[in-house]
Amino acid sequence: MLLAKETGQTDSKQWQPKIVAFFCNWCTYTAADLAGVSRIKHAPNIRVIRVMCSGRVDPQFILDAFAKGADGVLIGGCHPGDCH
Amino acid sequence: MPDKPKLAFYWCAACGGCEESVVDLAEDILFVVDNVDIIFWPVGMDFKKSDVEKYADGEIVVSLINGAIRSSEQQEMAELLRRKSKVVIAYGACAQYGGIPGLANEFEKEEILKWVYEDSPSTHNEDKVRPLLKYKDNGTEVYLPELWNVVRPLDRVIDVDYYIPGCPPSSKLLKEAVLVLLSGKLPPKGTVLAPDIALCDECPRKDTKPTDLAFKEFLRPNLNNIDPDKCILSQGFVCMGPATRSGCGALCVSGNMPCTGCYGATSRVKDQGAKILSSIASNVEAKTEKDIDNTLKGIPDPVGTFYRYSLAGSILRKKVNI
Ligand code: SF4
Ligand code: SF4
Ligand code: SF4
Numbered sequence: 325m326l327l328a329k330e331t332g333q334t335d336s337k338q339w340q341p342k343i344v345a346f347f348c349n350w351c352t353y354t355a356a357d358l359a360g361v362s363r364i365k366h367a368p369n370i371r372v373i374r375v376m377c378s379g380r381v382d383p384q385f386i387l388d389a390f391a392k393g394a395d396g397v398l399i400g401g402c403h404p405g406d407c408h
Numbered sequence: 409m410p411d412k413p414k415l416a417f418y419w420c421a422a423c424g425g426c427e428e429s430v431v432d433l434a435e436d437i438l439f440v441v442d443n444v445d446i447i448f449w450p451v452g453m454d455f456k457k458s459d460v461e462k463y464a465d466g467e468i469v470v471s472l473i474n475g476a477i478r479s480s481e482q483q484e485m486a487e488l489l490r491r492k493s494k495v496v497i498a499y500g501a502c503a504q505y506g507g508i509p510g511l512a513n514e515f516e517k518e519e520i521l522k523w524v525y526e527d528s529p530s531t532h533n534e535d536k537v538r539p540l541l542k543y544k545d546n547g548t549e550v551y552l553p554e555l556w557n558v559v560r561p562l563d564r565v566i567d568v569d570y571y572i573p574g575c576p577p578s579s580k581l582l583k584e585a586v587l588v589l590l591s592g593k594l595p596p597k598g599t600v601l602a603p604d605i606a607l608c609d610e611c612p613r614k615d616t617k618p619t620d621l622a623f624k625e626f627l628r629p630n631l632n633n634i635d636p637d638k639c640i641l642s643q644g645f646v647c648m649g650p651a652t653r654s655g656c657g658a659l660c661v662s663g664n665m666p667c668t669g670c671y672g673a674t675s676r677v678k679d680q681g682a683k684i685l686s687s688i689a690s691n692v693e694a695k696t697e698k699d700i701d702n703t704l705k706g707i708p709d710p711v712g713t714f715y716r717y718s719l720a721g722s723i724l725r726k727k728v729n730i
Binding site: 388 | 675682686722
């Protein structure tokens with residue numbers, strides 16, 4: 325999401341990174357959902373995978389994502405100390 | 409009387425320890441030679457490549473290949489044995505995962521050659537002579553095998569039927585494997601011929617392993633004493649037991665040293681290094697980045713610690729761009 329803004333690349337012909345995002349069910353996923361409901365524009369190059377907690381993200385998932393062709397991995401959890 | 413099944417042993421990028429484990433069969437080797445015909449074993453017997461070439465495809469019943477693949481010669485021999493054998497077994501950590509030679513994947517080929525032939529303290533080579541692939545003298549041409557850029561486990565080069573883990577595998581595993589093969593009841597292809605549970609399960613210290621670990625610091629066995637009665641990981645030494653397959657009988661722990669992970673991972677783990685990294689990192693007590701960095705200073709070589717045997721076969725495989 326940030327990325328599209330930072331690089332100013334919205335032209336679909338330009339290279340776009342594929343980003344695998346692991347979102348925790350409680351904060352990040354809910355926030356992404358809310359952003360959608362509120363019709364806030366997202367960059368489309370993010371593939372969201374919902375996990376019950378960011379603590380569930382095993383380093384093997386991250387390596388696997390890169391090995392299968394992801395250009396970046398984003399992990400979203402709750403604020404430190406705010407875990408559900 | 410029908411011929412006995414033919415068996416071949418071969419070594420690639422290996423240290424010789426796997427061969428030693430065959431010799432360690434001691435009197436059981438007599439049982440092996442009673443039941444099979446060893447038709448190729450460069451370390452122990454005088455056979456040549458041409459002896460292997462004369463067999464029909466698939467005529468050798470089993471080839472046990474140890475060592476990783478990092479040269480043209482090793483690849484050629486692995487391909488030849490594959491063609492001539494019904495079953496190929498990757499024998500030992502180097503063949504299964506790349507093993508210790510696989511750590512060379514942290515360096516470029518040129519860095520390795522420069523160190524070995526020029527810079528290492530024991531080298532005196534003022535003319536900077538390097539081995540040539542081809543050399544002609546008096547009309548005779550001699551060749552050397554080519555070193556590849558990366559070290560690969562055996563199954564990245566040829567089709568492998570079974571794996572016997574360990575650095576080296578215990579003779580017990582080898583004997584059991586030979587018995588299974590002789591029985592004709594072959595397990596499904598791809599099976600690792602060792603128990604599929606974590607080493608902690610057969611560790612004599614498992615009852616002293618707390619369910620909750622909280623690492624304040626990491627210690628190194630060369631600098632600190634290990635309490636011989638308590639779980640080694642709980643004392644702050646990296647013990648790979650939780651991420652390693654059992655089968656060795658917890659050999660190193662019995663000798664009061666941490667497990668370094670030579671039996672590789674169980675079938676449920678895809679990347680042994682990432683697995684132990686995950687369990688260790690999530691049990692570090694420190695919470696701020698600075699304190700975490702301080703705690704992790706006790707592990708100065710994470711790749712060599714967590715991926716000591718498995719780097720070349722892991723998801724990481726090698727340093728980027730080599
Ligand atoms: S697995 Fe270990 S013992 Fe066997 S060849 Fe490799 S380094 Fe040597
Ligand atoms: S971590 Fe090591 S010492 Fe502790 S129980 Fe497991 S294998 Fe044994
Ligand atoms: S304790 Fe670990 S390193 Fe030692 S032989 Fe067993 S699996 Fe290998």
